[in-house]
Amino acid sequence: MMYTQSVDKDLTADAPDRAEVSLGKSFRRVNGLDIAIGGAALAVMTFIYFPMLVVVLYSFNPDTVNSFPMRGFSTKWYGTMLDNEPLLHSLRISLVIAVVATTLALVIGVLAALAMKKYEFRLKRFFERVILLPITLPGILTGVAMLSFFPLIGVRISLTAVAIGHTTFLICIVLTQVYARLKRLDPFLEEAAADLGATPVQAFFKVILPNIRTAIIGAALLSITLSLDEIPVTFFLIARDNTLPIEIYTMLRRGITPEVNAVSTLIFLISLLTLVLSVRFGERETKPI
Amino acid sequence: MKKLLLSALTLATAVTLWNCGGGEKKEGSSESTAVNTADFKGKTLNILCWEGYADPKFTKAFEEKYGVTVKGTYFGSSDELIAKLTAGGGDVYDIVTPSPDMAQALVERDLVQPIDLKKVAHYDSLADKLRSMQDVVKNGETYGVPFTWGPDYLVYNADVVKTEPKSWNEFLKPEYKGKIALWDDISSLYLAGMMLGYDKQDKGGLYKMNEQQLAEAKKKLMELKPQVRKYWVTAGELDNLMKNKEVVMAVGWPLTPATLKKEGMNVKGIIPQEGATGWIDRLMITKNTANKDLAMAWIDYITAPENMAKVAEVTNYSVANPGATRFLTPELQEVTQMNNTQYYFDKLNFWQYVKERKRYNEVWNEVKGGAI
Amino acid sequence: MKRLPASFWLLFAPLVLWMTAFLILPYVRVLTQSFYTVDDFGLLQPGFSLDSYSRFFSGPLYYGTLWKTFTLSATVTLCCLLLSIPLAYYIAFKATRNKTLLYTLIILPLWVSYIVRAYAWKIILGEEGVLNSLLMYVGLTDAPISVLLYSDVSVVICMVHIYTPFVLMPIYTAFEQIPKALVEASKDLGANRFTTFRKVVFPLSLPGIIAGATFAFVLSLGDFLAPILLGGPNTLFISNIFQNMFGTSNDKPLGSAIGIILLVIVLVVLEMSARAEKRFSSLESGR
Numbered sequence: 001m002m003y004t005q006s007v008d009k010d011l012t013a014d015a016p017d018r019a020e021v022s023l024g025k026s027f028r029r030v031n032g033l034d035i036a037i038g039g040a041a042l043a044v045m046t047f048i049y050f051p052m053l054v055v056v057l058y059s060f061n062p063d064t065v066n067s068f069p070m071r072g073f074s075t076k077w078y079g080t081m082l083d084n085e086p087l088l089h090s091l092r093i094s095l096v097i098a099v100v101a102t103t104l105a106l107v108i109g110v111l112a113a114l115a116m117k118k119y120e121f122r123l124k125r126f127f128e129r130v131i132l133l134p135i136t137l138p139g140i141l142t143g144v145a146m147l148s149f150f151p152l153i154g155v156r157i158s159l160t161a162v163a164i165g166h167t168t169f170l171i172c173i174v175l176t177q178v179y180a181r182l183k184r185l186d187p188f189l190e191e192a193a194a195d196l197g198a199t200p201v202q203a204f205f206k207v208i209l210p211n212i213r214t215a216i217i218g219a220a221l222l223s224i225t226l227s228l229d230e231i232p233v234t235f236f237l238i239a240r241d242n243t244l245p246i247e248i249y250t251m252l253r254r255g256i257t258p259e260v261n262a263v264s265t266l267i268f269l270i271s272l273l274t275l276v277l278s279v280r281f282g283e284r285e286t287k288p289i
Numbered sequence: 290m291k292k293l294l295l296s297a298l299t300l301a302t303a304v305t306l307w308n309c310g311g312g313e314k315k316e317g318s319s320e321s322t323a324v325n326t327a328d329f330k331g332k333t334l335n336i337l338c339w340e341g342y343a344d345p346k347f348t349k350a351f352e353e354k355y356g357v358t359v360k361g362t363y364f365g366s367s368d369e370l371i372a373k374l375t376a377g378g379g380d381v382y383d384i385v386t387p388s389p390d391m392a393q394a395l396v397e398r399d400l401v402q403p404i405d406l407k408k409v410a411h412y413d414s415l416a417d418k419l420r421s422m423q424d425v426v427k428n429g430e431t432y433g434v435p436f437t438w439g440p441d442y443l444v445y446n447a448d449v450v451k452t453e454p455k456s457w458n459e460f461l462k463p464e465y466k467g468k469i470a471l472w473d474d475i476s477s478l479y480l481a482g483m484m485l486g487y488d489k490q491d492k493g494g495l496y497k498m499n500e501q502q503l504a505e506a507k508k509k510l511m512e513l514k515p516q517v518r519k520y521w522v523t524a525g526e527l528d529n530l531m532k533n534k535e536v537v538m539a540v541g542w543p544l545t546p547a548t549l550k551k552e553g554m555n556v557k558g559i560i561p562q563e564g565a566t567g568w569i570d571r572l573m574i575t576k577n578t579a580n581k582d583l584a585m586a587w588i589d590y591i592t593a594p595e596n597m598a599k600v601a602e603v604t605n606y607s608v609a610n611p612g613a614t615r616f617l618t619p620e621l622q623e624v625t626q627m628n629n630t631q632y633y634f635d636k637l638n639f640w641q642y643v644k645e646r647k648r649y650n651e652v653w654n655e656v657k658g659g660a661i
Numbered sequence: 662m663k664r665l666p667a668s669f670w671l672l673f674a675p676l677v678l679w680m681t682a683f684l685i686l687p688y689v690r691v692l693t694q695s696f697y698t699v700d701d702f703g704l705l706q707p708g709f710s711l712d713s714y715s716r717f718f719s720g721p722l723y724y725g726t727l728w729k730t731f732t733l734s735a736t737v738t739l740c741c742l743l744l745s746i747p748l749a750y751y752i753a754f755k756a757t758r759n760k761t762l763l764y765t766l767i768i769l770p771l772w773v774s775y776i777v778r779a780y781a782w783k784i785i786l787g788e789e790g791v792l793n794s795l796l797m798y799v800g801l802t803d804a805p806i807s808v809l810l811y812s813d814v815s816v817v818i819c820m821v822h823i824y825t826p827f828v829l830m831p832i833y834t835a836f837e838q839i840p841k842a843l844v845e846a847s848k849d850l851g852a853n854r855f856t857t858f859r860k861v862v863f864p865l866s867l868p869g870i871i872a873g874a875t876f877a878f879v880l881s882l883g884d885f886l887a888p889i890l891l892g893g894p895n896t897l898f899i900s901n902i903f904q905n906m907f908g909t910s911n912d913k914p915l916g917s918a919i920g921i922i923l924l925v926i927v928l929v930v931l932e933m934s935a936r937a938e939k940r941f942s943s944l945e946s947g948r
Contacts, residue, residue: 044745048767
């Protein structure tokens with residue numbers, strides 16, 4: 001349903017005579033509609049990135065008043081941030097939860113996707129749709145439902161409960177992505193492997209896995225991203241140790257501190273840098289299989 | 290393939306950090322019958338409390354004394370407290386600090402346990418007025434020890450509001466349209482009741498309004514509504530509203546003028562002629578705690594005058610032990626009203642348990658959704 | 662149908678067990694709880710009572726708020742679509758070299774915490790905020806526009822900002838899947854760009870658009886933070902009432918009933934969008 005396709009298809013060759021209006025690219029023939037689309041795209045990008053810019057800018061705000069323009073420039077909040085042990089602790093916790101939940105979701109999701117690909121069963125159509133529920137149900141509802149039920153089966157509110165909560169909705173991200181990729185695989189791949197004497201397990205690792213690797217990586221990446229900023233479910237299941245978003249919420253309850261902007265700026269810049277690097281080096285990389 | 294590097298990096302970072310964050314979980318579970326403070330070593334005391342009630346500035350000494358860890362989890366609203374506690378959080382936390390709107394409910398619902406007051410050395414030196422409240426007493430046993438208290442009074446930006454507001458009705462002045470903030474809580478109904486004089490006969494009248502009175506209170510709040518910029522949820526939010534000049538008058542706690550004065554703003558608080566309601570937060574021990582003795586040790590420790598003074602320094606709230614006053618600077622005595630407690634005790638109408646809380650909440654939600 | 666082999670269950674059982682224990686049973690619990698009652702101190706009294714449901718429909722507080730939440734969520738959805746479609750179109754069909762970069766740039770804001778992004782809007786929209794200061798500096802207004810913050814407007818803006826990436830992803834994916842040859846063929850047959858979009862691109866991408874719209878709608882329906890952080894005195898979402906019921910109102914049965922009603926609505930929305938998707942994909946194969 002979503003996020004499934006690889007985005008790196010190259011389309012430059014498909015229409016040599018089409019007028020191009022792309023960012024930073026020269027164009028030959030200017031078409032009004034192209035300009036309109038380009039302009040709209042630029043406007044939307046601006047809308048998306050304007051608040052990001054504000055976050056970065058106000059991380060250098062010397063005081064805690066949000067007036068514009070700022071009354072000076074200061075890097076002190078970056079220092080405060082590094083001294084804020086609860087904040088750093090919550091960042092570690094968030095990463096632990098994201099990795100644990102993503103790993104669990106990968107195991108359960110990939111196994112289930114294989115089952116759904118390989119076997120026909122009566123409720124398959126039903127399952128294909130039900131599996132989307134966890135991400136489409138309102139998080140606050142799921143959070144409260146889990147809060148009401150988990151203690152009954154001995155899962156106390158805790159980081160364990162949070163990890164279980166995250167895993168539950170991450171599974172469907174993994175499952176939908178991997179299942180979609182599996183459906184496009186050549187159905188005879190596995191048979192061929194079996195004919196060559198491979199056990200099903202060997203066939204999976206030697207034949208299937210390399211082919212669904214990008215789907216798995218994409219799913220894992222998205223899962224980590226979503227887990228790191230999950231609020232509604234976490235909000236209800238958290239007990240003693242806060243995740244990063246909840247800790248930020250706690251800090252902001254006592255008043256705005258540009259520290260929060262500082263930590264966001266750092267996370268944002270690190271991910272931006274990683275992205276740019278990966279795109280740069282990724283272009284030179286050759287495609288496996 | 291372009292995402293490969295990105296994901297590899299992410300995973301690597303995550304795994305590294307996982308190793309840093311993982312190994313240090315401590316759990317205190319063994320219960321001892323005889324109090325032996327040596328048994329405390331290595332245990333963790335978990336406190337579910339309002340912002341700042343488990344600050345390192347006063348937990349450190351306790352931690353060092355007993356070799357324990359004090360872990361505070363802050364809740365932002367009574368909603369959160371109740372949601373956590375009623376969903377089996379009873380053994381996750383050892384101490385909770387409810388406000389009086391919820392304290393009695395916790396007692397009645399059997400979520401907290403009676404406290405042996407003889408073991409709290411400073412109990413008798415806590416303010417009489419606070420100790421004498423009966424809402425946390427059941428069958429002769431006391432379930433809560435007073436911790437902090439304060440008024441819900443009128444906070445105003447004295448640079449904009451030039452003359453001292455004498456009455457809550459100042460909120461209705463046309464020049465303050467869209468410049469007022471009320472608390473997003475049913476206590477706004479108490480305020481409306483006070484403006485309507487429902488506390489004249491009986492101070493408790495605010496907490497047991499009948500349907501007709503509730504309807505009048507709702508009307509009052511709807512009348513106030515065009516004046517309101519925002520119903521604030523947390524004290525920090527109110528500070529921001531005032532700091533960014535979104536509002537000039539509000540219902541607030543002494544914390545707000547104290548914080549904003551430090552930032553160079555001329556913000557003051559006052560009890561108007563109609564009076565103001567007051568709250569008192571208490572220390573309570575959860576029913577199913579595994580660390581009862583440690584929790585008792587905490588209550589004993591934190592109610593001592595010098596420690597209460599530190600609480601006042603961190604939170605800017607008035608504290609329950611008047612003996613704390615001498616440890617406070619004159620400025621802080623002023624801010625926390627510790628130099629003038631009798632005045633507040635006389636003027637304030639302390640919250641009581643609202644039996645029709647569900648109905649109050651419904652009316653308050655009706656006010657918020659009023660434009661429908 | 663033949664019996665499924667053990668290997669199937671080996672693969673599939675973890676999913677079934679996990680979802681049963683941690684998703685289905687919690688929701689069953691909410692369902693049963695919605696028929697309970699509470700005593701004066703908010704203690705649950707098991708039983709079978711339709712009281713909570715009748716209270717939901719008895720006065721405008723609950724269904725009126727639900728309706729208002731509905732209209733605001735629909736507004737958010739519409740705005741998200743209006744923003745996503747041109748940008749997705751641009752990335753899919755116009756951008757050449759920077760396609761991956763652009764696409765990932767859309768997802769990147771998800772790495773900045775929701776709450777931080779919401780606070781950024783406070784900085785932008787406040788009376789002394791970035792936008793009002795700019796407007797006054799340029800001379801477009803004399804006094805700050807106060808309706809920008811602490812109103813339904815700011816809640817909608819914030820939600821649109823936060824949910825646009827979720828809408829954009831499926832739409833972009835759908836655009837990408839359209840065979841470029843088809844677009845070329847349409848042009849070769851003399852259709853202009855607009856006709857090509859209307860007759861070829863749009864219908865083919867409809868499943869993606871529907872998926873995106875569903876996401877935006879459902880996510881904003883359940884959002885409780887944006888109203889708290891940015892809403893004004895008149896902003897009340899059904900999720901805020903829902904949270905209150907499990908909190909100080911201590912009315913879990915009514916809260917659960919609201920939850921079940923929300924659940925039913927979400928299921929209906931999903932069903933409708935699934936049907937719409939199916940209809941359009943059958944249309945496209947019939948063409």
